[in-house]
Amino acid sequence: MRTIMYTINMLNGEIISAFGPGSKNGYFGSQSVDCSPEEKIKLQECENMIVIGKTIFELGIHSYDGASYNVTYSTWQQNVLDVPLALQNTFSKDGMCIAPFRDKSLLASDLDFRIARWVSPTFPGIIVGLFDVFNDLRTNENILVPHPFNPGDHESISSNKVYLDQTSNLSWFALSSQNFPSLVESAPVSRYASSDRWRVSSIFEDETLFKNAIMGVHQIYNNEYDHLYENYEKTNSLDTTHKYPPLMIDSSVDTTDLHQNNEMNSLKEYMSPEDLEAYRKKIHEQISRELDEKNQNSLLLKFGSLVYRIIETGVFLLLFLIFCAILQRFKILPPLYVLLSKIGFMPEKE
DSSP, X not given: XXXXXXXXXXXXXXXXXXESTTXXXXXOSSSOOOOOHHHHTTOGGGGGXXXXXXXXXXXXXXXXXXXXXXXXXXXXXXXXXXXXXXXXXXXXXXXXXXXXXTTSOEEEEETTTTEEEEEOXXXXXXXXXXXXXXXXXXXXXXXXEEOXXXXXXXGGGSOOEEEEEEBTTSOEEXXXXXXXXXXXXXXXXXXXXXOGGGOSGGGGGOHHHHHXXXXXXXXXXXXXXXXXXXXXXXXXXOOHHHHSOOSXXXXXXXXXXXXXXXXXXXXXXXXXXXXXXXXXHHHHHHHHHHHHHHTTTOHHHHHHHXXXXXXXXXXXXXXXXXXXXXXXXXXXXXXXXXHHHHHTSSXXXX
């Protein structure tokens, strides 16, 4: 295990410095800026700097038959001194929920008004880690805490699903519905899990068939140990998988198409760009509907709806009066007091 510390300009992503084993120790920015604690508060250039750590784990797995497997993975994390603050960041402080999706995009939704604020362009890989940036007014230091992907009341907490996929360099990764609910819930079910035809022994003998069979969402059944996990969740609130996620996984989603159709007869069927765009819109609409259902009882939402109805009624009434005035001007419609008198709202003139 080794950790590398990076100083990055959060406005443009420029790496200012890197220190740690396996890195080119030193400053790499266009200009050398000393953002040490003593100098940071004096320099305006340091206002946009963040410090983030990358921990690389290298594991060796050996079996009795002499085979060995090497597993390497990395996680991006904030300063360990800020872990207590990260544990408190269980919901978005600005009311904005940012959710990642399998198509390598992000969707930002307003939790109060239940509307989508923006959709990001496509990134090089699936985004599986975001950080909120807080500023310490005393030291002018930018503090990173993981953005909560999974609100405490999300229904996927009780689900037990896993999404399997491959990166462009053929490395496998798995994402759970508990830590990445929007991504897993919107991804297609794997062929292995959706059809008996994909659960035959011949599938495991062909590498291509095997890959296409297991890529997707799987439901995990472990009822025997569910009660142990529930007890652990109640007593241990520190979820290191959620608190220290890797920033990005380069997925091969563009090259391998996953379908939910159980009647698929060929592995060579691919979605057109139009179908992919329609699928992406469908995912975003699904998440928006979920947010609508979660926040339908919000007091702020009810007040906003009432104000909207009042304004809407006023606009229609104003347009109706203008329309009536135009008809009266051309003598198509009698004056308003005549109409009200005939209806009975006003006394008739003698």
